[in-house]
Amino acid sequence: MVMKTKLLLIAIILFSTSSFISNRPVTVFMIGDSTMANRSIQNKNNKERGWGMMLAGCLTDRVIVDNHAASGRSTKSFINEKRWERVLDRIQPGDYVFIQFGHNDEKEDPKLHTEPGTTFDDNLRKFVAETRSKGGIPVLFNSMVRRKFYCNENGLYTDSLIDTHGDYLLSPKRIAEEKGVVFIDMNKITHDLVKQMGPEKSKELFMWVGKRKDDTHLNIKGARIVASLAIEEVGKKIPALGKEIRRYDYVVATDGSGEFFTLEEALEMIPLKGKCTVLVRSGQYGPKPPFVNKKIKITEEKGVSWGSSAAHAEKPLKNLDLYLCVGQSNMAGRGKLSPEVMDTLRNVYLLNAEDKFEPAVNPLNRYSTIGKGLGWQQLGPAYGFAKEMATKKHPIGLIVNARGGSSIRSWVKNARQSGGYYNEAVRRTKEAMKYGTLKAIIWHQGEADCHHSEAYREKITQLMTDLRNDLGIPDLPVVVGQIAQWNWTRKPHIPEGTKPFNDMIKEIPAFLPHSACVSSEGLTPLKDETDPHFDAASQIILGRRYAKEVKKLIKK
Template structure:
């Protein structure tokens, strides 16, 4: 009898330990503007916000819930009730990534805030109310606008007939408010503007167009006339910028570091990857010059027969829960 009781007690203790150690996924809530937001995939749209691509840089222990929205400033995000929705969902241990500025600069009364005044106040509100719910705020400043004006031109335009050699800032003091509030309130801060500025400079005037929505006429159904957009990112740009953010988190938010992962390619049905099919990722791996290529397959049913070219490198296929390849 004593043996049975002891065994039952040990089993209960082991079960209790398991229950204590089991944790729900950490949620990262994202609030911001169009440069961070999820985009429609309709008609082959290739525009992506960097927040849309961020899930491909984390393990399944982290869930990214992106509430960023096109055209919103810190003011309109609050006044439209969007912040209240996010606030109601935050649980202890969750994170809120905050990036505003692009639309706070605009003169429209429903959007405009002043750096050093109302913009800072809104950022403080996000921080204080996140902390009150047991969450962890992280402040970002705006990604760079790809602005290469011709020499001698001071007026900022969306595009120029001929671009100059120098990348010129368009955000001004709106870049400093998140940094200032982060220092004041002891909040992690990621200078995403500097990271993307350095990225664009490193790629050069012409190559950096590959990051943004430079669309030739007649190439895509979603934009048949083509366009030049130096603010918003495409699939490639979104993945690259999300990677910069993920790398910065390792240093600035050490508690998230163990969840960060880097894969050569991400396949996702929801548009958060480089490709929609596994075969596309395998094809891209060929001729890449690496001996081993890692491919993350995010949740979804992939009805395809994947063929491996004879000349392909060693491919490591990582399937997340819910990913099925038929």
Template sequence: MKQFKILFASLAVLLFISAVPDKRTTIFVIGDSTAANKDTTGGKKERGWAMMLQQCFDANNIVVDNHAVNGRSSKSFIGEGRWDKVLKKIKPGDYVIIQFGHNDEKAQPDRHTDPGSTFDANLEKYITETRQRGGTPILMNCVVRRNFFVEAPQIADDEQLRTSTFKDGVKMIEGDKLIDTHGLYKEAPKAVARRMNCIFVDANRITHDLEQGLGREASKQLHMWFLPGTEPSEPKGKQDNTHYNILGATTVANLLADAICNEVPALKPYRKLPDYKNPQLSAAQRADDLLSLLTLEEKVSLMMDTSPAIPRLGIPQFQWWNEALHGIGRNGFATVFPITMAMAASWDDALLHRVFTAVSDEARVKAQQAKRSGDIKRYQSLSFWTPNINIFRDPRWGRGQETYGEDPYLTGKMGLAVVRGLQGVGYNGEDLGVSPYRKLLACAKHFAVHSGPEWNRHTFNIEDLPERDLWETYLPAFKALVQEGKVAEVMCAYQRIDGQACCAQTRYEQQILRDEWGFDGLITSDCGAIRDFLPRWHHVANDGAEASAKAVLAGTDVECGSEYKHLPEAVRRGDIKEADLDRSLRRLLIARFELGDFDSDELNPWTQIPESVVASDAHKQLALDMARKSIVLLQNRNNVLPLAKSSKIAVLGANAIDSVMMWGNYSGFATRTVTALEGIQQLAPQARFINGCGLTRNEVFESRFGQLRAPLGPKGMQVAYFNNTEMQGMPVTTVHLTSPTMLSNGGNTVFAPGVNLEHFSARLDATFIPEKDETVIFNIAGDDKVRLIVNGDTLVNIWKVRNRIQTAQQEMAVKARQHYRIQIDYVQESDYATLAFDIQHKVAPTHQQLLAQIGDAETVVFVGGISPKLEGEEMRVNEEGFKGGDRTNIELPKAQRETLAMLHKAGKRVIFVNCSGSAIALVPELESCDAIVQAWYGGELGGQALAEVLFGDYNPSGKLPITFYRNTDQLPDFLDYTMKNRTYRYFTGEALFPFGFGLSYTTFNIGKPIYKNGKLQVSVKNAGQKDGLETVQVYIRSLADKQGPLKTLRAYQQVELAAGQSKTISIALPRKSFELWDAKTNTMRVVPGKYEVMVGSSSADKDLKKIVVDIK
């Protein structure tokens, strides 16, 4: 009886449950074999996409009921009574996905329909009757066939495409472009949806983009494509271009589910996202999920600096390579701040943090612009390979201008400010509460021992580097950025160390960087560094597969280059395991998730920064502030500066009028640049410019662009632009150029309004009418194609696309008042566009001619030095004293030195403005020049800042971040990386201008420090007549360590004082500040003992007050 009661109760519960209606919404699917349920027994792999649709939605709220059947058309599905069965099940609020077309194309009478007629009528029937039942129809067109056969447009039957690469005995040619086989059958549903006001999902376009994006080979992984013996369920192999395997069906289901939710917002809350698309999960959880879904080839593609989109997973394209050395680089108009070395001379890391906060604002805007364009190119993404924190150990290195100088502590402080500004945190590393995402990814480069030479960096091997030098000099800045700055990326360098390429150095990348310092970010190679493993260069690997495997195993996660394409081969032959790739890829994916790269812009406030910030007045003010603070006054004999604005002034020197020089290297394009001459003339309009001499030769180049006449008469050139690459048809616009041409499409900047960003052409026309007989030089540069025609003769013909800027110079003797017809043809075919043109005349004035031109001007401001055209990264420079981007000597070039000496001998008051990114030996100039001003490469407003200093509107406060040596003979061998006799820390000679040195228009007195409880108390007095700013510097030295540095910077503080004002400042000098290399334990540690603490205005002994402290 008891058992009967239990049974009765159970039946009652079941009857009650079955009587309760299912309140879940149902999505019915009707269609053909691409969506149909398949037999999955015996491990069969074929799936219809609708089989996988349920996993895309929350089953507690949405039920997918798939009625799609193999081989059915819109006609046969009705004729067999299948639609009636579905119709009876539809309840109000349900949805019906309608997708036919594949089989409507077939010739069989029971299946065939005609688009625009019977096919449309059947679709309309489904829509009408669904609505009558209270349901919502969702019309789709058919998915594409994987048809990459060039000769196959006439083939509409999927049975033929499914199995064979032959048709009627003729081999079909494989192509790279997906060919449509559906014709009007894919278009008819669009028309029906419009007429019936029905929801429409363009499944054909979605799957076309998927298959085309993957390409001919990779798209096979979506389909039933198996070689014989590779798939147990298909032992004979299979080649099916229509039907999906598990991966393909899952991919298509997710893409269509996303599209459905975009059209039906009511379904969005129930869209079941894969973990990697769920912004509520951690970046690590999302990376793990995505990693499990990727194929080997897809993994490898994501480890390249240009990472393609993976449409099947909704992975957007990504560019790892972007530059922001001193402003957004190589990406159109942006604020151009002073070169890095100049900003280091400010010694103001708080200002530097504000600068790079502005840079990161501009970066986010440009990334959004690129994202909206649908094609993110190099230099348009959110990963920035900045800052360069290598130690500038030798002034001959051409890339020293990119660094923050020769001192590890100053470099670390400045580097931290850069990283924190770029990555969107506060000056002290505090979360600003703006966004849950990183603002950008910063990168510390080049890890870890790297500072030239440029000419042999692809083959150079550093041997027997002392451990002291490694840990005290080369590593501290990197450690600070990793542990304190939480930098997202680190870049490994080109050269070898002890025979091992830096990007395959397990000791550096794994043991030091990851194990000891706890770095959990990603490591990228320098560009081409993995290629350098090959026999032609370092010869540490025999081929690309071996090189790539070595790099990944050491910890190099991203390659800038193309060798990683060999990683699948390396996996197959056992050089590396796929799990090793997963370790690297996981780090990359975490970084991208932390950026918000996969998530809606609505979730990320960084994407809402207004476009108006780019090159804004506020950012220009920051550029001006930094330029002012960067200028270092090196000599001011008899207080010749500041100048009176009413003085008779002659401005000389090639750098006085060179705006591009002001930008330094790795720069963007300034909307307007104030040259030194323009800045001076803004404050002293009577100042006259005279070319004087060139940087390396006693010759200058004068532009003759003003002697050009456009076809209708005005000065300059007429430019007709065409939105095609053949210069055909009517121009889209015609513009007039009045100054030498320098155009670029960087940063999505069009050449002129209405002109395409890519795939365009231009014709420039003018008549050149020389004013006198002379020889002129036609200077022209172009990317992609450019041709110069003079009077019908082609003088320059750069007509081969090389995807880089190509330049040419052509001399020509011309006659006064004769007419020379100038025509320039320009074609841009893809990617970046550049066009530059000028006509110049070379002049070599004698000293007598120069003095005659100067006349009665009592003051000469000579703006000279060197230029980014002479020093930089791996350059071709054919000038005495320069090699491969580096310098072979550090003296001022002879032509300038002789000109300055002549001016001094002639009794002129000479103000020498040195523009450089490195130290120049200026011993003779101490005599020939009354004042010496180090102006670096000052950025877009460097000319204004310089003029304000020269005329006293701004009191200079910059301090040298490097040592200025007296001559090249004071330098050790450039190839020797040991620190003996290098930089102020080990140099035993007499410097010309010491590290930390910089004069002011006022005088500061710094008192003897008092050290107590980890702090220094220092009195500072402005004893002069002008308000000013002093940088109080703190150095230490271990009295017991005779092998250690002579002194090393450990703190600094800036104090601003009015004339006559005094102030006592407190400078933190905690116990850890005394950490140095301990040769007894071979570690960095604080060794108890006596230390000398030195405080003053530079590193020179004469400028320092010293005390001895006992550190326990």
């Protein structure tokens, strides 16, 4: 049995290496709880981070980190809320899935609770088996240690830590051995770190901020250290990933995946005691600060753009050609991001979370106020569209505000089933119009409504009429795209699949004035023909087709 398990592990490692031989980026999907999850950075003073949020800074750009870990989730609630289903749909052969649960499985809440040895183990087996069914590579982690030190009889803390997880620590290891899966003993890694630092100094890793005394959740420093230790252990067991590890003393990142948001801040805070290395991750930054300290080696990722936002706002941003890009998941972008599409787009600006424009870098739905989170946003048609439309004479501004899984019922004005989609599209566009002229709406949506063509015809007409009126441009050009041509719906009672819906979309110019249709003919699926999403190459083609039709409408 031991020999069989070792052979299986060798096979897994060899298979994982082949993902990089093909020279395509692989994705590390992360599923787990708040100790792994991305945390909000809307408030720049929020210092809490999950270790998964910092992982991208530890890996080369040949690895994409897609973190779906969520606060308060157990294996049970992660499955029941269909979070796992959404991750599973995106896994491609050679991708990795890092699995870490336990903190919330321990809780008594029936919506969360599982038992080690039975239901907890069964859920871990499910993640492993289904990941492998898609050609993915599961990696099991157990829970991080809690910073709970024993007190002696005198009330003084010792250097020994209390185990708060019990048998929940054993299940991931047991399933890893049973299924021949790589296991990372995250509890030991963090236990040894916290014990070595001791009762006082270890507070520097956790959310001991103001009145908050949190021994479970990591701060920026703690998350960076834990992410680095975790990936080093992964690298020892999966050499293919080990080759992709990058080691920097400090990371600068606009998305909160580093110690600092700006290089200027980093240079001010880094102690000048010796040589150090700094990675600047892709994104738009202010003016590049001058520095003369030869002991600090700075490396910039592809996609780093320097310049003053204020300077940008003075001239080109007052004369932008504006485009509202709305719809559901294909507009949000599900094509895989790769280094080739992470360039800063020339003469293209993106409306950000502060309703100001910044140079555009993928993913372009990153600032959607109705989106599912940054981990969901990949490559959409707005990228290919922008590349075709923007010129030095006519810089463009994109307002990308899409939401995966949304039906047209939730988009119409005053919708009963609404997440504020219509209101946010109007509000953000009006803010954008301070910087230029709205030229067109590009719309891609319908996967959620494709079996109701006639009802859709009425709703799309009303939606676009309302948008035009509320934005003050009654003849604003609208371009609508067809959904996938293949029969991904697989409904036995609807053998014709998406054809009736796409036929209706094709007729939109006949019943909606100042509009055009974009064909999805010849586009290919992200995964296979059960998947309604377009792959990266098709998203770029689709974007070019949108640009072609928009240009025709604007000329009229």
